Amino acid sequence: MNKNLNLRPVRPRKLLGTAGLLVAALVLSGVWGCSKAHTMNGFDVSQAEVPASEIQRGGPPRDGIPALTDPEFLSPGQAHWLGDDDRVLGVHRNGVAKAYPLGIMNYHEIVNDLFAGEPIAVTYCPLCFSGLAFEAEEPDGTRLMLGVSGLLYNSDVLLYDRRSESLWSQIGATAISGPRRGENLETVPTANTTWRAWREEHPDSLVLSRDTDYSRNYDRDPYVEYAEDEALMFPVRFRTHGQHPKTPILGVEIDGQARAYPLPAFPATGRHEVEDELAGEPITILIDSDAQTGRVLDEQGEEITSLVSYWFAWFAFHPDTDLYAPGQ
Numbered sequence: 558m559n560k561n562l563n564l565r566p567v568r569p570r571k572l573l574g575t576a577g578l579l580v581a582a583l584v585l586s587g588v589w590g591c592s593k594a595h596t597m598n599g600f601d602v603s604q605a606e607v608p609a610s611e612i613q614r615g616g617p618p619r620d621g622i623p624a625l626t627d628p629e630f631l632s633p634g635q636a637h638w639l640g641d642d643d644r645v646l647g648v649h650r651n652g653v654a655k656a657y658p659l660g661i662m663n664y665h666e667i668v669n670d671l672f673a674g675e676p677i678a679v680t681y682c683p684l685c686f687s688g689l690a691f692e693a694e695e696p697d698g699t700r701l702m703l704g705v706s707g708l709l710y711n712s713d714v715l716l717y718d719r720r721s722e723s724l725w726s727q728i729g730a731t732a733i734s735g736p737r738r739g740e741n742l743e744t745v746p747t748a749n750t751t752w753r754a755w756r757e758e759h760p761d762s763l764v765l766s767r768d769t770d771y772s773r774n775y776d777r778d779p780y781v782e783y784a785e786d787e788a789l790m791f792p793v794r795f796r797t798h799g800q801h802p803k804t805p806i807l808g809v810e811i812d813g814q815a816r817a818y819p820l821p822a823f824p825a826t827g828r829h830e831v832e833d834e835l836a837g838e839p840i841t842i843l844i845d846s847d848a849q850t851g852r853v854l855d856e857q858g859e860e861i862t863s864l865v866s867y868w869f870a871w872f873a874f875h876p877d878t879d880l881y882a883p884g885q
Contacts, residue, residue: 598707601735606734607794613709614709620704629766630655645658645751647747651672658752661769678691678693686867687866688864699720712873713870728871728874750848754845783803787803797868800819805819806868807844807865809842809863816881822882828844841858
């Protein structure tokens with residue numbers, strides 16, 4: 558992503574009279590210069606890694622969408638309200654499997670959680686249909702606690718950490734402003750799938766409880782019509798045409814090379830396997846058409862981080878991506 562130019566106030570070589578001295582004072586003080594802090598929702602974005610003009614207010618203020626911390630979980634049998642075809646984010650870590658229903662994530666977007674004592678932040682952006690989990694431990698061993706900034710970049714949620722108040726791009730997995738600007742988050746493989754498919758693979762998976770201490774109608778999906786509409790609610794830096802922007806894809810990036818696998822390009826039912834190569838590395842693509850999901854394995858058969866999201870969101874962050882077409 559392009560960085561903003563770091564513009565500094567220009568000192569004129571020669572200023573004439575009182576007016577000239579006043580102009581110089583205003584420039585040096587930042588009133589007329591470019592050093593004046595630019596804040597949005599209380600975050601300084603004047604030195605952001607992306608143009609501040611491309612950071613959008615999503616509507617709610619900072620923490621207007623409340624992140625969850627150390628939430629309650631249920632056994633699979635207790636989650637009677639969760640249907641087989643309901644979508645969940647699934648994370649398996651340290652021998653623990655957990656499912657985060659999108660019906661809940663729509664209203665919270667971040668869960669600061671623990672997996673056998675290891676802090677993991679599970680995040681979801683309903684505008685991009687993107688779910689990602691991150692290792693959430695600070696360099697000094699304390700927990701990295703994330704909140705919802707109320708800001709967006711490329712229509713994707715900007716997270717913020719409560720310690721430094723740096724803004725983090727979810728899909729970019731990098732800090733775009735604040736003291737930690739330029740740092741990256743380590744991703745954790747995350748499934749965006751149906752409850753049935755996740756439960757079949759992890760029958761003992763815990764389920765995020767609806768008992769969140771917040772009054773929300775978790776049965777109502779406010780993004781149903783948005784998912785079908787070709788229009789975007791917020792601008793993105795890169796946009797492509799010829800395919801419905803909300804087409805679900807499986808995206809993977811290796812060493813700066815990216816490829817997207819449109820899920821509708823595969824047969825409508827069943828499971829499908831594709832042997833492929835990206836950045837010189839053999840990979841295996843596993844597609845579950847019934848659950849409209851997929852995952853990526855490396856040459857050793859280990860799962861590597863991939864992303865199920867809308868096509869427009871993947872392209873906005875990976876404009877040089879390849880687009881897989883079966884038979885080519």
